[in-house]
Amino acid sequence: MDITLKYKNLFLILGKWIIFGSIIGIVVGSTTNFLLETNDYLGDDIRAKRDWLIFLLPFGGLILGYIYMKYGKVFLNNTLNDTAELNNLVIDAVHGKKEVPRRMGPIVYFGTFLTVLFGGSTGREGAAVQMGGSVAAAVNKFFKVNRFDTKIFIMCGISAGFGAAFGAPITGAVFGMEMAALGKLKFEALVPCLVASFVGHFITTAAWGHEHAEFIIQSVPELSVITFLKVILASVIFSLLSVLYCQLRHGIQKLSEKLFKKNHMKRAFVGGMIIVALTLIVGSQDYNGRGLDMLEQSFKEDVPPFAFLAKLVFTSITLGTGFVGGEAIPLFFMGATLGNTLHTFMDLPMSFLAALGLIAAFCGGANTPIAAFLLAMEMFDGKGLEYFFVACIVSYLFSGHHGLWPSQKIYEPKSRLYNIPRGETIENVEKKKKL
The missing domain is CATH 1.10.3080.10 (Clc chloride channel)
Known part of the structure; x- marks a missing residue:
C-alpha cells in the first residue's frame, strides 16, 4: 500500500511539473519569439539603414532611465525589488532573497528595444531570461504555489527563456539550474526546467517559425x-x-x-x-x-x-x-x-x-x-x-x-587554491578582495 502511495505521489508531482513547465514554456516561447522578431526588425531593418539614429541614443537613455526610476522599483514583502538589477534580481529570486515583479518582463523588453533601435551595444537573451522570470512569477501568483516551488518556477522561466532565445533546449534546461550558483546544480528542478526549455524552443521555432543564426565550423584539427x-x-x-x-x-x-x-x-x-x-x-x-x-x-x-x-x-x-x-x-x-x-x-x-x-x-x-x-x-x-x-x-x-552576475552564490570554490568561504556571492568576494 505504501509503495502504491509513493508511486501515486511521484506521478502526481511529475504531472504537476510537466503541466507547469509546459505553461511557462508556451508563454515564454511566444514572448521570446516576439522579442527576437522585433529586435531583428528594429536592428536590421530600421537602425542598420538609418545611421543617424545613433544620435538619439542619449535621449533613449533618458526615457529608459525614467521608466526604471518611476516604475522599476517594487516593494514586495517589505523588500525593495529593483528591476534595474536585471539578471541579478532573477538570481536573488531563485535564492529566495527577493521576488521578480510581474512588470519586469515588459519593462526590460521595452528597454531592450530602445537600446537596440538607437545603437547600444547589447544582446537580447538577458531580456528573454528576465521575461521568463516575470512569467514564472505571474504563473506562481495565479496558482499560489508554496515558497520552495516558487524557486523552481523561476528556474523554469530562466530555462525557457534561454532555450527559446538560442534554439538550444538542452542547454536551456541545464542553464536554468546552473546559472544561480557556482558548484551546485539544483536537480530538483530538472523535469520542469527540461519541459519548459523544450516547449519554449518548440513554440519559438516550430509554432512561430523563427530561424536562429547558425555558425558553422569548417574543419576541426585532429586529436593530438x-x-x-x-x-x-x-x-x-x-x-x-x-x-x-x-x-x-x-x-x-x-x-x-x-x-x-x-x-x-x-x-x-x-x-x-x-x-x-x-x-x-x-x-x-x-x-x-x-x-x-x-x-x-x-x-x-x-x-x-x-x-x-x-x-x-x-x-x-x-x-x-x-x-x-x-x-x-x-x-x-x-x-x-x-x-x-x-x-x-x-x-x-x-x-x-x-x-x-x-x-x-x-x-x-x-x-x-x-x-x-x-x-x-x-x-x-x-x-x-x-x-x-x-x-x-x-x-x-x-x-x-x-x-x-554578482548575485551568483559560490557553493563550492572552483579550486582549493581559492580560499573562499562557501555561500558567499561573487559581489561579496570582490568587496573582500578590495578590502
Whole structure:
C-alpha cells in the first residue's frame, strides 16, 4: 500500500511539473519569439539603414532611465525589488532573497528595444531570461504555489527563456539550474526546467517559425597533444578576456552610480553620449547593436585584429551606464573575434578557434561550464567535443570568482587554491578582495 502511495505521489508531482513547465514554456516561447522578431526588425531593418539614429541614443537613455526610476522599483514583502538589477534580481529570486515583479518582463523588453533601435551595444537573451522570470512569477501568483516551488518556477522561466532565445533546449534546461550558483546544480528542478526549455524552443521555432543564426565550423584539427596544449592556452586567454569584460562592465556601473548618485536617467544619458562619440571615432557602427555580421564573418574571413577590444568597450559602457539587453551575444562576439585574431599565431583553423572563443568566453563570464559545453554541442553539431569540453573546464577555472552576475552564490570554490568561504556571492568576494 505504501509503495502504491509513493508511486501515486511521484506521478502526481511529475504531472504537476510537466503541466507547469509546459505553461511557462508556451508563454515564454511566444514572448521570446516576439522579442527576437522585433529586435531583428528594429536592428536590421530600421537602425542598420538609418545611421543617424545613433544620435538619439542619449535621449533613449533618458526615457529608459525614467521608466526604471518611476516604475522599476517594487516593494514586495517589505523588500525593495529593483528591476534595474536585471539578471541579478532573477538570481536573488531563485535564492529566495527577493521576488521578480510581474512588470519586469515588459519593462526590460521595452528597454531592450530602445537600446537596440538607437545603437547600444547589447544582446537580447538577458531580456528573454528576465521575461521568463516575470512569467514564472505571474504563473506562481495565479496558482499560489508554496515558497520552495516558487524557486523552481523561476528556474523554469530562466530555462525557457534561454532555450527559446538560442534554439538550444538542452542547454536551456541545464542553464536554468546552473546559472544561480557556482558548484551546485539544483536537480530538483530538472523535469520542469527540461519541459519548459523544450516547449519554449518548440513554440519559438516550430509554432512561430523563427530561424536562429547558425555558425558553422569548417574543419576541426585532429586529436593530438600539441593541439590540446594550444586549446588550453587559447582557453586561458579567452577566460582572461571574460574577466576583463566583467571587471570593466561592473567598474563602469559602480563609477557611474557614484558620480550621478544612482540617477538612472543621468547615467544612461551620459553613457549614450559616450557611445555616440566612440562610434564617430571608430567611423562605423560595426560595434553597435548585436554585431551579428562581424560575428558571422569571424568564422569565414579575417576581421579587424582589435575588434574584440572595441566590442568589449562598447558593451561595457552601454550596460554599465544603465542600458539593458543581453551579455551572451556580446561575449560571443568578443570570444569569436579574438579567436579569429589568434588563428594566425596558433596555426589552428579559423572557424574552429572562433567557435572555441565564443564558447570559452561565455563560459568564463557566466560560470556555467556544463551549460556552455552543451551549448557548443547544440550550436556546432557535436564537432570537436573533446576540445570544447577541455576549453570549458579551463575557462571556468582560470576565470576565478568573477562573473557577469554578482548575485551568483559560490557553493563550492572552483579550486582549493581559492580560499573562499562557501555561500558567499561573487559581489561579496570582490568587496573582500578590495578590502
